[in-house]
Amino acid sequence: MTIALLSNVTVTSLAMRLNRASREEVYSPSGYNTWLQELSDPASALYANGPEIIFIILHGASLFGDSGPKSGEEATSSLAQMADAIGQAAASHENTVFAVSSLDIPIKKIRPLVSRSFEAYASAFWRDEMEKRGIPVVELAELASAIGREHFYNNRVWYMGSLPFSQNGEETIAEEMRRICRAIRSARKKCLALDLDGTLWGGAIGELGVEGVHLDLTGSGSRFRDFQRRMLDLKESGVLLAVISKNNMEDAMAGIREHPAMLLRECDFAAIRANWASKPENLLSIAKELNIGTDSFVFIDDNPVEREAMQIALPEVAVPSFPADSAQLEDFMIRVAREYFLQFRSTDEDRAKTEQYKAEADRRESMSAFPNMDEYLASLNMTLSLEGLSKRNIPRASQLTQKTNQFNLTTRRYSEAELMDLAADPSVKGYIGGLRDRFGEYGNIALCVAKIFDKADKEGKDGSGNPIKKASIDVFLMSCRVMGRGVESAFLSAVEQDLREAGVSEIEAFYGQTSKNEAVRGFWEKMGYEKTSSMEDGIETYMFSLGPKLRDTAAVNVLKVPKEG
Numbered sequence: 001m002t003i004a005l006l007s008n009v010t011v012t013s014l015a016m017r018l019n020r021a022s023r024e025e026v027y028s029p030s031g032y033n034t035w036l037q038e039l040s041d042p043a044s045a046l047y048a049n050g051p052e053i054i055f056i057i058l059h060g061a062s063l064f065g066d067s068g069p070k071s072g073e074e075a076t077s078s079l080a081q082m083a084d085a086i087g088q089a090a091a092s093h094e095n096t097v098f099a100v101s102s103l104d105i106p107i108k109k110i111r112p113l114v115s116r117s118f119e120a121y122a123s124a125f126w127r128d129e130m131e132k133r134g135i136p137v138v139e140l141a142e143l144a145s146a147i148g149r150e151h152f153y154n155n156r157v158w159y160m161g162s163l164p165f166s167q168n169g170e171e172t173i174a175e176e177m178r179r180i181c182r183a184i185r186s187a188r189k190k191c192l193a194l195d196l197d198g199t200l201w202g203g204a205i206g207e208l209g210v211e212g213v214h215l216d217l218t219g220s221g222s223r224f225r226d227f228q229r230r231m232l233d234l235k236e237s238g239v240l241l242a243v244i245s246k247n248n249m250e251d252a253m254a255g256i257r258e259h260p261a262m263l264l265r266e267c268d269f270a271a272i273r274a275n276w277a278s279k280p281e282n283l284l285s286i287a288k289e290l291n292i293g294t295d296s297f298v299f300i301d302d303n304p305v306e307r308e309a310m311q312i313a314l315p316e317v318a319v320p321s322f323p324a325d326s327a328q329l330e331d332f333m334i335r336v337a338r339e340y341f342l343q344f345r346s347t348d349e350d351r352a353k354t355e356q357y358k359a360e361a362d363r364r365e366s367m368s369a370f371p372n373m374d375e376y377l378a379s380l381n382m383t384l385s386l387e388g389l390s391k392r393n394i395p396r397a398s399q400l401t402q403k404t405n406q407f408n409l410t411t412r413r414y415s416e417a418e419l420m421d422l423a424a425d426p427s428v429k430g431y432i433g434g435l436r437d438r439f440g441e442y443g444n445i446a447l448c449v450a451k452i453f454d455k456a457d458k459e460g461k462d463g464s465g466n467p468i469k470k471a472s473i474d475v476f477l478m479s480c481r482v483m484g485r486g487v488e489s490a491f492l493s494a495v496e497q498d499l500r501e502a503g504v505s506e507i508e509a510f511y512g513q514t515s516k517n518e519a520v521r522g523f524w525e526k527m528g529y530e531k532t533s534s535m536e537d538g539i540e541t542y543m544f545s546l547g548p549k550l551r552d553t554a555a556v557n558v559l560k561v562p563k564e565g
Contacts, residue, residue, distance in 0.1 A: 003052070004051035004055065083129035090135060100130055105119040139176070194231070196243060200264065205247065206247055206248060217260070224329065230330055234341055238347075238351060240292075298317070304322075307322070344395075349443035355440065363439055384557070385434040387431070388431065396443070397432050398414055405517060408477040409520060428450070431494070446477065448492075469502070471499050471508070473508065473510065486556050507543070511540045513538045
């Protein structure tokens with residue numbers, strides 16, 4: 001991913017730090033304060049480099065001179081012009097993500113106590129302008145506040161070379177931009193596993209009882225409630241919450257269900273383990289239950305011995321240090337969220353994630369009532385909806401390419417911008433599949449991208465002399481949550497039928513072997529595709545001739561959704 005960095009001050013060293021932090025190529029223009037010209041000129045070197053993301057980091061104090069804005073009109077008029085320029089650039093380059101800093105404008109002018117602060121007004125106006133345009137904000141003012149302006153800025157290097165930020169400040173900004181890049185790629189963790197005693201409440205509930213633990217609506221015990229509140233934020237953004245506690249289950253559930261100050265209730269957790277087994281063992285059990293990798297977990301525990309045991313047994317699990325002072329719990333949770341769970345935007349599937357996993361538990365429980373798998377699958381009343389790629393579903397499609405590993409035939413990863421390019425290409429057909437059954441909605445769980453072209457060889461004509469159309473499957477993946485239920489066959493059948501209607505007579509498909517997708521090796525052969533090349537450079541190639549006969553979709557009803565617009 002190529003990154004561009006624009007600013008109204010010198011950011012040469014910041015660009016170098018971003019390069020090291022992100023390990024990505026970073027373009028930054030050499031001229032001083034040329035960001036608006038670069039942004040507004042379609043022929044500028046900025047766009048010639050084809051950046052996937054453009055960061056605009058603005059030094060607030062430099063926008064208005066030494067005295068700051070002198071009136072509300074001055075504070076808004078120039079900022080409105082800049083916001084318009086950014087908005088127009090973003091509209092003209094839909095496949096590039098623009099991320100713009102908030103404004104930190106210190107009050108430098110000596111004023112009486114009773115006077116108007118247009119600096120705060122300007123900062124609020126700027127944020128509103130970015131939000132109206134749907135442009136992500138780099139929290140520059142918040143970063144400066146968090147470490148203190150005296151540590152964030154450096155007056156000495158400012159006067160020497162117009163570099164406003166200290167080394168500490170630049171490292172902080174570069175790290176924040178790295179996190180934003182990762183969020184754009186949807187490369188965040190999936191599950192937050194939590195201890196109970198000393199973590200979600202103070203004290204040991206087995207010894208103190210529900211009434212004795214430290215957790216209150218107000219006062220010192222409210223620190224744990226505020227800690228939980230930030231976890232609810234994560235749950236609402238699609239992060240799964242789980243409990244791993246060395247406790248009797250009855251005591252643990254009593255605290256979760258009965259304590260009046262408890263914000264997180266049983267329904268908020270995708271899995272709960274309260275027993276005396278080792279915590280790595282319990283985490284492995286939860287990973288198996290939720291069908292996600294152990295590298296998708298962040299583990300929080302106040303006990304350093306338990307944290308070390310987790311790091312030794314499962315080094316792929318993220319284990320942040322727990323604050324020594326429990327008054328810092330809320331700030332700690334915010335830092336954890338930004339490091340491991342930062343999200344570019346939330347989708348419908350994200351918001352319903354916990355409910356989806358609970359519905360899956362209900363499905364597994366109901367399976368025992370049926371004598372065989374066929375009857376069980378028929379009882380689910382599954383309906384697969386098939387629709388083309390669009391602005392509405394591309395964020396989810398990008399998530400699927402980034403996160404799906406087990407049922408992923410080609411493992412090609414795509415950003416939203418790249419998928420927008422593919423969706424706009426008339427020679428590309430993109431399909432996203434949503435699934436529901438009698439237990440609820442799975443959300444969008446399958447994706448296929450096929451590239452259509454005319455066969456170029458001498459046999460590339462039909463009996464009438466027309467070109468034979470061929471499709472090459474670039475992406476074929478499905479959430480592992482629905483593996484083994486006939487959904488993959490139904491989805492492929494629906495794709496094949498649509499390609500047939502588009503005039504395609506042959507399909508080329510691939511299997512690219514990875515350490516995580518061994519379960520789908522042989523999928524194409526199972527679907528009737530003929531292997532045309534064995535494993536070369538980790539890739540197998542298959543061919544399939546589309547005939548008039550449709551594939552059996554078993555227990556899945558397929559619904560084709562009309563194209564938007």
